């Protein structure tokens with residue numbers, strides 16, 4: 001992997017692997033201890049025993065460490081962990097006033113689209129769903145609607161569309177809109193949207209950041225901790241209490257140590273699978289930004305200099321029945337939703353979303369894990385034949 005990004009005097013790979021090099025000050029432990037207490041005692045004169053520890057909703061050292069590692073990895077000014085990706089998205093959206101305007105990218109993660117539609121209807125917020133990977137279309141929409149907030153997802157799930165973050169950031173700047181980028185499919189080691197002008201980057205840390213399919217978490221990071229919107233998000237998290245617990249934060253930090261290594265292997269495996277599928281007689285189309293035939297391959301290479309990630313979709317020749325047959329024959333790929341874990345997963349999105357969202361019935365989405373490539377390609381080969 002070409003990790004050229006340094007934070008201070010170290011590459012982000014080194015910082016993530018060493019969890020910022022933190023040693024437990026009490027014992028010298030190279031792994032941080034789990035502090036489970038929710039409250040912290042005071043001295044007889046009522047002063048705090050530790051000035052940094054009063055009540056666990058805010059004062060959780062493991063949450064602080066996880067936030068610090070991810071904030072540095074994104075090259076951000078500040079970052080906050082949430083109990084899930086959706087909780088992070090909800091915290092951002094709640095900053096938009098009643099009667100305001102939001103643009104979200106169309107055909108993205110279905111959970112986002114569904115929640116934002118309901119939220120905007122309840123709050124009398126005008127919602128426009130625009131295909132942000134078409135730069136001229138999103139520029140025109142920003143100009144016409146003058147939104148408070150623009151939310152893009154790149155690469156998008158399950159279409160693998162790539163949005164030009166720099167161009168959209170510029171258009172947002174012109175109308176004072178906040179640009180939020182869901183960078184879940186890329187992870188902080190493959191792409192840093194703030195460097196291209198996004199105001200806030202969002203992750204479902206449930207996916208590759210944790211990487212072991214055993215923690216739900218979300219993350220937001222900002223380019224400007226003093227901005228009004230970030231202050232509102234920080235206050236909302238503090239006052240409304242959307243925090244993760246000590247054990248989840250500990251697992252997250254443990255999982256993150258191998259994030260650079262996992263993303264490297266996943267990207268390598270996904271690339272080989274994309275090439276295999278691209279040449280297969282039973283396959284109609286492969287959607288993967290690493291392929292030279294992907295319409296935004298050049299842009300993806302610019303925005304994701306370290307690899308193209310684990311998410312990949314392909315369309316089989318045939319209908320829903322054919323696609324479901326292929327899914328049912330897979331053995332190494334497990335039939336389950338989610339992505340970014342060490343184990344490879346397969347998902348038939350049309351079975352989940354139906355006709356309403358436009359996902360083709362012959363589309364199969366893969367989350368490529370870190371298993372041996374021959375076993376993964378062998379499994380796909382037997383399922384397709």
Ligand SMILES: *Cc1c(COP(=O)(O)O)cnc(C)c1O
Pocket residue numbers: 084085086087109111112153157182184185204205206207216217218339
């Ligand atoms: C999974 C996912 C989310 C939601 O995150 P949760 O942790 O499941 O709440 C948001 N965006 C994308 C792109 C996702 O894949």
